[in-house]
Amino acid sequence: MSFEVFRVERPxxxxxxxxxGVPHAGDWIPDEVRAEMIIGEQVLRRDLDLYVDKLWxxxxxxxxxxVVSQVSRYVVDLNRAADDISPLTVKGGVRLEKPGxxxxxxxxxxxxxxxxxxxADAMSAERFDKRINDYYWPYHKALAxxxxxVRKQFGxxxxxxxxxxxxxxxxxxxxxxxxxAQIVPGDIDGAACDRxxxxxxxxxxREQGYSVKSNEPYKGGWITRHYGQPERRIHAIQIEVxxxxxxxxxxxxxQQPGLETLAQACxxxxxxxxxxxx
Numbered sequence: 001m002s003f004e005v006f007r008v009e010r011p012x013x014x015x016x017x018x019x020x021g022v023p024h025a026g027d028w029i030p031d032e033v034r035a036e037m038i039i040g041e042q043v044l045r046r047d048l049d050l051y052v053d054k055l056w057x058x059x060x061x062x063x064x065x066x067v068v069s070q071v072s073r074y075v076v077d078l079n080r081a082a083d084d085i086s087p088l089t090v091k092g093g094v095r096l097e098k099p100g101x102x103x104x105x106x107x108x109x110x111x112x113x114x115x116x117x118x119x120a121d122a123m124s125a126e127r128f129d130k131r132i133n134d135y136y137w138p139y140h141k142a143l144a145x146x147x148x149x150v151r152k153q154f155g156x157x158x159x160x161x162x163x164x165x166x167x168x169x170x171x172x173x174x175x176x177x178x179x180x181a182q183i184v185p186g187d188i189d190g191a192a193c194d195r196x197x198x199x200x201x202x203x204x205x206r207e208q209g210y211s212v213k214s215n216e217p218y219k220g221g222w223i224t225r226h227y228g229q230p231e232r233r234i235h236a237i238q239i240e241v242x243x244x245x246x247x248x249x250x251x252x253x254x255q256q257p258g259l260e261t262l263a264q265a266c267x268x269x270x271x272x273x274x275x276x277x278x
Contacts, residue, residue: 003028006069006139008146015063016274017154019146020056022162023078023139023223024049026070033075033131038120039112044074045252047113049164054259055241056162058267064274065150067143073109074118076136079163079221080107089119090128107136147227147234156233156278158197160270161223167244169217181213182245186220186238192228193235200273201237208265210245233278239266 005028027048029037037044053068060066069078084106085093104110108131109118151157169178183205187198198214205212220228220238228236243249246259 003030003070005071005135006067006142008142009060009066009068010146011060011063011065013063014065014150014153016270017150017156018059018064018158018160018270018274019143019150020059020064020066020160020162020270021143021223022049022053022056022066022068024073024163025052025068027072028070029072029075036120036123036127037074037118039116039118043112043114043116044072047109048073049162050243050252051247051254051259052162052164052241054254055164055246055263055266056160057263059270062267062270064270065146067139067146069139071135071139075108076131077105077107077109078136078139079223081222081226082107082132082136084222085128086110088122090125091122092125093122093128107132143223143227151232151234156235158193158273158276158278159223159227159234159236160273161220161236161238162266163218163238163240164243165218165240166249167242178217180217180242182210182242183212184216184218184240185212185214186218186224186240187215187236188220188225188228189215192220192224192230193237194230194276194278196276197235197237197273200276201239201269204269204272205265208268210265230278235278241266 086104087093089108089110111117147157185198185201187193202212218240224236224238246262247254
């Protein structure tokens with residue numbers, strides 16, 4: 001496969017105990033997968049965390065590592081368990097009950113958040129396995145390896161999982177019609193990291209002038225749940241930023257002043273959380 005489905009950006013010297021993950025900013029869809037889809041290009045971009053890698057781009061020069069997926073979440077959703085599937089998506093699939101609230105938007109999305117069909121029909125188990133093996137496991141193997149490398153070097157690791165969200169809850173979300181806080185840290189209500197990490201993240205963005213509300217409407221997805229293991233000194237927190245802070249939500253164009261301001265705020269967070277010791 002010639003296309004790199006993810007990229008790992010390491011600093012020249014790892015000086016901070018931090019890995020930044022960006023699983024949903026990619027928009028690449030291989031031709032063989034696109035042929036199985038029945039929705040238009042505009043719709044395909046609505047549920048992506050476009051440009052989030054640009055918000056965290058300074059991480060490597062600050063001494064942290066970045067792991068960025070370049071594949072669309074419509075190919076595989078990296079923030080889901082690998083077996084979070086339904087019979088309507090994969091023939092013979094059985095959806096997990098935990099985390100379980102993803103319905104037909106498991107590791108492969110059958111519908112968009114608006115309920116639009118993504119696929120004409122359920123895929124075969126063979127096609128599903130190919131997607132998982134080609135596009136899901138490579139990212140997670142790389143992310144797990146970087147987390148473990150950093151944990152061994154420093155004795156602990158902090159995973160900052162970068163995402164973006166619509167400014168208003170849409171149909172299909174848990175908060176339809178609601179205006180969201182500008183920054184939503186998610187730590188599974190304290191289960192995925194030491195609470196001090198969440199407090200530092202909250203206060204940092206408030207000091208930068210942003211409204212902050214933790215765990216609402218997003219507590220953290222599978223990545224936060226899976227990698228956040230404070231007992232092993234791995235502390236994971238999901239950071240959702242509102243898309244209208246840096247892009248036009250209708251045409252997906254970057255609003256450069258907002259992007260630069262938010263990118264500087266994200267960059268300033270990195271050395272601040274690195275001061276913590278777990």
